[in-house]
Amino acid sequence: MLTRQGWTVLGTxxxxxxxxxxxxxxxxxxxxxxxxCLxxxxxxxxxxxxxxxxxxxxxxxxxxxxxxESRVDVLAQNRGTRRTPVLLMVDPVSGTRGARLMIAPLAPGASRDVSYRLPTERxxxxxxxxxxxxLSDPFGLAxxxxxxxxxTELTVYPRIHRIPPPPHTFGDDPHAGADHPNALSLTGEDFYALRPYVIGDDMRRVHWPSTARHDEIMVRQDELPWQSRTTIVLDTRSSTHTDETFEYAVSAAASVLQACRACDDLVRLISTDGADSGFSSGKASAxxxxxxxxAVRLSAGGTMTGVFQRLAGSSSGGTLVTVGATRSAAEELAATRxxxxxxxxxxxxxxTRLPDEVGPLTVLTGPLHSFGDNWTAVVSALRARRVVPR
Known part of the structure; x- marks a missing residue:
């Protein structure tokens, strides 16, 4: 109730x-x-x-x-019957000193808008x-x-680079790890979905029970839409990263994720701290x-070798993108398998350095490297070698 000045005056x-x-x-x-008395x-x-x-x-x-940019908009309204005094609005913001905004006296029923920007650099x-x-008295005693x-919370995503998605590979499987709807016709034949008839469709694909229910010719769609798959492995070990290189790694992983999301590809995110999202697609998943x-932070546990050993036993196909630091000989062997x-x-x-030698499928990112340019060059080289275009 009393300010420091108030306690001083009272004590005096x-x-x-x-x-x-x-x-x-x-x-x-x-x-x-x-x-x-004062x-x-x-x-x-x-x-x-x-x-x-x-x-x-x-x-x-x-x-x-x-x-x-992100900002906070505050609307203050006086619903009383008397004019308000000068008010100080204090809004704490984590990582900063917070916002302190003065509101001039408001007449009954009047309102005022105030705004301030939030820190989004990291x-x-x-x-x-x-x-x-x-609310304080004129002398600042109480x-x-x-x-x-x-x-409330503001979520600041990692910095995103506009990059092309990984190319399709021959290992991509339309059924890759995501649950798709599947219907069963009355004749016992499996199909993916029903859609309205368009000129040129084979009449043998007409699904007559659904046609009768909808009063519209409906045909069976037997094949699933093609979806590429990308597995992203993020190294979160504090033993291999500095705070600076880790931020570049997280930014690269987020950029690949967003590029895959734009194409509605199936994405799986794995990290050395034990997280594994499984394959999924769509806005909510992304x-x-x-x-x-x-929110991810550096952690002390986990190994890249253990992650590679798990992946070696899977037949998931698609593209594998590992994001981390320079690998040891044991990690290179596990990665090859x-x-x-x-x-x-x-x-x-x-x-943060310039390595002596870089492999053909290695993308460098950091303060001395342009991740967007390096990634685009590698993806372009892969597409040139593939028969299946993106």
């Missing part, structure tokens, strides 16, 4: 009153009593201020990529709030804090993986 007043009584000095006694008046003025305020806060947008979860209103809104990449289960294997290396 009490001490002065005591000294006035001890030395029998009426002037000193009165001066101390006046200071104490503090009491300040407290009463704050407590008796009847504020009837509504405060609404909105983060726009609440999910952004690193470096993209990925992560930014906590905003709880927002509170602070302070009343009024809770206004709850805590958003969930981006949430993970926004795992790569036989995939059509392509691209290795993304996050480094």
């Amino acid at each position: 007043g009490v001490g002065t009153v005591v000294l006035g009584r001890i030395f029998g000095m009426l002037e000193l006694y009165l001066a101390g009593a006046a200071l104490v 503090v009491l008046i300040a407290v009463l003025s704050v407590l008796l201020s009847r504020l009837t305020m509504t405060v609404a806060r909105e983060v726009r947008p609440d999910r952004v990529s690193a470096g993209t 990925r992560g979860i930014v906590e905003i709030g709880p927002l509170r209103l602070e 302070l009343l804090r009024i809770p206004a809104t709850e805590v 958003d969930s993986l981006m949430e993970y990449l926004a 795992a790569g036989t289960a995939f059509g392509n294997h691209i290795h993304v290396v996050a480094t």
Whole structure:
């Protein structure tokens, strides 16, 4: 309730009153009593201020990529019958000093919009709030804090590079690891879906029971739409990364994920900390993986060799993209064995140095390397060697 200044004045007043009584000095006694009364008046003025305020806060947008602008819009409205005093709006923001905004007096029924920008330079979860209103007396002796809104969050995704998706491979399987709807006709024949008849369709594919129900000719679609598959392995070990190289690695993984999402490809994200998303596609799945990449941190456990050994026993096919640091000899051997289960294997290396030698399917990223250009060059070379175009 009392500010530091208020406690100082109160202590001074009490001490002065005591000294006035001890030395029998009426002037000193009165001066101390006046200071104490001033503090009491300040407290009463704050407590008796009847504020009837509504405060609404909105983060726009609440999910952004690193470096993209996001802001907080606050609407304060006076629903009382008296004019409000000058108010201080305090909104804590994690990783910063927070926002402190002054609101001029509002007439009854009046409202005011205030805005401020949020820090989005680095990925992560930014906590905003709880927002509170602070009312003080003119002397700054007493302070009343009024809770206004709850805590909200801003999700800052990793920085995204615009890159082409990995190319199709001969190992891509339309049924790759995702659950697709499957219907069973009354004749016992399996098919993928039903669709309206178009000129040129084989009449033998007409599904007559559905045609009768929908009063429209419906035909069977026997084949699944083609979906490429990409497995992304992210090395999160603190023993192989610095904070700087890890940020470049996470950004590269997120960029590959977004490129696959744009083509509605099936994506699987695995990390050395034990996370494994399984194959999935669609906006909801991609958003969930981006949430993970926004919050992932360096960890002490896990090995790349263990991940490669798991992958070597699978027949998932598609493209394998490993994102991490320079691999040891044992990891290279395990990666080679795992790569036989995939059509392509691209290795993304996050480094702050210029390596002496780079493999044909190695993509460098870091402060000295352009990930977008290096990735595009490798993907273009792979597409040139493939018969199946993207």
